[in-house]
Amino acid sequence: xxxxxxxxxxxxxxxxxxxxxxxxxxxxxxxxxxxxxxxxxxxxxxxxxxxxxxxxxxxxxxxxxxxxxxxxxxxxxxxxxxxxxxxxxxxxxxxxxxxxxxxxxxxxxxxxxxxxxxxxxxxxxxxxxxxxxxxxxxxxxxxxxxxxxxxxxxxxxxxxxxxxxxxxxxxxxxxxxxxxxxxxxxxxxxxxxxxxxxxxxxx
Amino acid sequence: xxxxxxxxxxxxxxxxxxxxxxxxxxxxxxxxxxxxxxxxxxxxxxxxxxxxxxxxxxxxxxxxxxxxxxxxxxxxxxxxxxxxxxxxxxxxxxxxxxxxxxxxxxxxxxxxxxxxxxxxxxxxxxxxxxxxxxxxxxxxxxxxxxxxxxxxxxxxxxxxxxxxxxxxxxxxxxxxxxxxxxxxxxxxxxxxxxxxxxxxxxxxxxxxxxxxxxxxxxxxxxxxxxxx
Numbered sequence: 001x002x003x004x005x006x007x008x009x010x011x012x013x014x015x016x017x018x019x020x021x022x023x024x025x026x027x028x029x030x031x032x033x034x035x036x037x038x039x040x041x042x043x044x045x046x047x048x049x050x051x052x053x054x055x056x057x058x059x060x061x062x063x064x065x066x067x068x069x070x071x072x073x074x075x076x077x078x079x080x081x082x083x084x085x086x087x088x089x090x091x092x093x094x095x096x097x098x099x100x101x102x103x104x105x106x107x108x109x110x111x112x113x114x115x116x117x118x119x120x121x122x123x124x125x126x127x128x129x130x131x132x133x134x135x136x137x138x139x140x141x142x143x144x145x146x147x148x149x150x151x152x153x154x155x156x157x158x159x160x161x162x163x164x165x166x167x168x169x170x171x172x173x174x175x176x177x178x179x180x181x182x183x184x185x186x187x188x189x190x191x192x193x194x195x196x197x198x199x200x201x202x203x
Numbered sequence: 204x205x206x207x208x209x210x211x212x213x214x215x216x217x218x219x220x221x222x223x224x225x226x227x228x229x230x231x232x233x234x235x236x237x238x239x240x241x242x243x244x245x246x247x248x249x250x251x252x253x254x255x256x257x258x259x260x261x262x263x264x265x266x267x268x269x270x271x272x273x274x275x276x277x278x279x280x281x282x283x284x285x286x287x288x289x290x291x292x293x294x295x296x297x298x299x300x301x302x303x304x305x306x307x308x309x310x311x312x313x314x315x316x317x318x319x320x321x322x323x324x325x326x327x328x329x330x331x332x333x334x335x336x337x338x339x340x341x342x343x344x345x346x347x348x349x350x351x352x353x354x355x356x357x358x359x360x361x362x363x364x365x366x367x368x369x370x371x372x373x374x375x376x377x378x379x380x381x382x383x384x385x386x387x388x389x390x391x392x393x394x395x396x397x398x399x400x401x402x403x404x405x406x407x408x409x410x411x412x413x414x415x416x417x418x419x420x421x422x423x424x425x426x427x428x429x430x431x
Contacts, residue, residue, distance in 0.1 A: 083380050116408065118387040118394055119378065182380040186395035198399045 021160050028098060029060075029155040032148070035071035035095070036064035039088075040078025042105040042138040049141040059148050068094040073151075075144075076130075079107035079114060080121045082187050089179045092128045097168030097175065100155075101130045102147050109133045126191035128177050204325035207235040210257065217250045218243055226331065236315070236329035241343050244332055245370070248349040251318060251328065259318040259328055262350035265357060267364035271337070271390045272310035279304050310337045312366050316346065316353070334366060337389075345371035363388035 010017050038046060050056045050064065065071040068091045080088055092101070103124055106112030114120040124130065131154060132147045139147075158166050167173040174194060180187040205213065207225050214223050214237075222240035239247050251259045278301050287296045312334045319326030334341045345368035347353045357368045358377040365386035368374055376383065385392055398415035401408050 083378070115403070116394075118385075118392070122397065182382045184382060184384040186397065190395070190397050191399070199402075201400070201402055 024160060025156050025158060029152040031063075032059070032061045032073045032100065032151065033063045033065050033071050034061055034073040034075050035068055035091070036066045037091070038077045039080060039084065040107065042077035042108070045138045045141055046075055046077045046104065046144060049144045054141040054145060056145070056148070059145070059152065061148060068092075069096060071095055072098065073100045073102065074128075075102045075104055076108040076124045077104045078138075079112065080124050081119050082121050083119070083182070085121045085124070085127060085187060086179050086182065088124060089127045089177055093176050093179065098166055100132075100151055101128055102132045102134065102144075102151065103130045104134050104136075104144060104147070105139055106135060106137045109135065112137060121187070126196045127180060128192075129195050204323075204328075205257065207237060207328075210251075210328065211237060213254065213257070214247050214250060217254070218246045221247050223247065234327070234329060236331055238331050238333065241332050241334075244330075244346070245344045245349070248330070248346050251330070252349055256323075257320065257328075258322045259320050259326065261319045261321045261326075262316055262346070262352045262356075263319050263327070264315075264317040265346075265353050265360065266315050267360040267366060267388065268313040268315060268331075269337070269364060269389045270311050270313060273308045274305055275308060276303050276305050278302070311335065312337055312341055312364055314343055314357075314360055314366055314368075316350075318350075337365075341365055342367045342369050344369055345374075347371050362386070365389065 007017055038044075048054060050062060056062050061073070068074075072095070074088075074092055074095065076088065092099070101124075103109045107114060107120070109123050109125070109130075111117070111120050111122040115122055121127075125133070132150050134143050134147045136143050155166075158164070160166070160169055167175070177195065178189075178192060180189060182188075211223050211225055214221050221243040224238040226236045226238050228234050228236065251257055280299055281302050282297055282299050284295055285298045287294060287298075289296065313331050315329060315331045317326075318328045318330065332343050334343060343366055345353070345357055347357055347368070348370060354372065355377060357371055358373070358375060360366050361368060361371075361374055362376040362378050363386055375381065379387070396415055396418065398408070398412040401412040403409070
């Protein structure tokens with residue numbers, strides 16, 4: 001069903017045509033329930049996003065779940081300290097597929113202003129796959145809404161078969177991510193190479 | 204409020220042999236402090252809290268200071284007798300020469316407490332204690348039994364500086380995890396080498412990222428002729 005014009009034309013005649021893929025992705029993207037947890041000041045903006053002025057409910061994501069078992073989306077809202085990182089990865093592992101991650105704010109995507117500190121992880125993407133990164137310190141609620149829309153577009157664009165299909169439809173895909181162990185000087189390992197290959201800087 | 208000298212005299216009167224030393228602060232603030240001998244610190248602290256006139260009932264802040272071992276080079280004038288030939292005659296002449304002498308000031312760790320009185324509305328009185336060295340004799344008496352608010356702050360000092368407070372009810376690390384071995388606020392703390400990827404355009408950071416890459420290259424030898 002590639003012909004959108006034909007679809008609209010049929011719709012005018014009272015005929016609804018769709019594909020399983022479209023229906024499936026529509027269902028997935030329209031009820032992304034985030035997990036209810038915040039790590040630092042970004043969480044305050046996250047809370048503001050859910051309230052009446054910004055109204056996250058418009059995107060079907062108003063139901064914040066206090067249990068990882070019932071959540072689809074993890075919003076890493078704030079500084080991930082090295083002491084907290086194992087717990088964040090463990091919570092992510094406990095979430096059921098399909099699951100998504102939004103890294104919210106400078107700290108969550110890179111360590112932010114605390115990057116060179118001894119106690120702050122340089123970005124949660126070192127341990128778990130992140131779908132959308134939002135910069136900002138903290139990002140405004142509009143930015144979080146933008147991240148939601150980006151995530152929905154990403155879900156909509158996914159095919160259910162073939163290369164690049166969602167992880168939960170891929171029997172070979174890695175479902176559990178190793179939880180880092182607190183070591184004597186740093187977390188061990190310092191990153192998960194399967195998730196985070198060292199980026200190459202091009203200048 | 205009493206001056207530091209008066210407080211020192213009051214302490215000496217109440218706790219004989221307390222060994223309190225005044226550390227003067229020549230800066231504008233003139234915030235002089237009292238260095239307590241660890242052996243008498245608990246008695247002195249109790250006195251400071253319970254004395255009717257001082258009644259320092261509120262500990263607002265406790266922190267640590269790291270004093271690493273320091274080598275000080277000083278120029279000293281030394282007079283010595285030298286045999287010289289002056290106007291054809293050999294003479295014993297006294298000569299003054301400048302010499303650079305080096306002495307090593309041993310390092311230590313220090314805990315600093317800022318005390319106020321809510322009842323009297325005065326303060327701060329700054330008291331401090333020094334450990335014997337930075338490695339094995341790092342014990343200081345805990346002041347938590349005197350001021351309860353010292354509990355978390357002493358745990359933080361223990362965590363970040365490595366001062367062991369004897370008599371503390373629950374001395375565990377506060378910010379870092381239990382398995383952590385270092386003390387991050389010490390001057391000689393070595394940060395973990397996690398500079399794999401640094402898009403930051405700060406020269407210092409880029410240098411460290413460069414050093415990280417060099418170390419990695421040295422650790423993994425290039426497999427030459429592996430395919431041959």
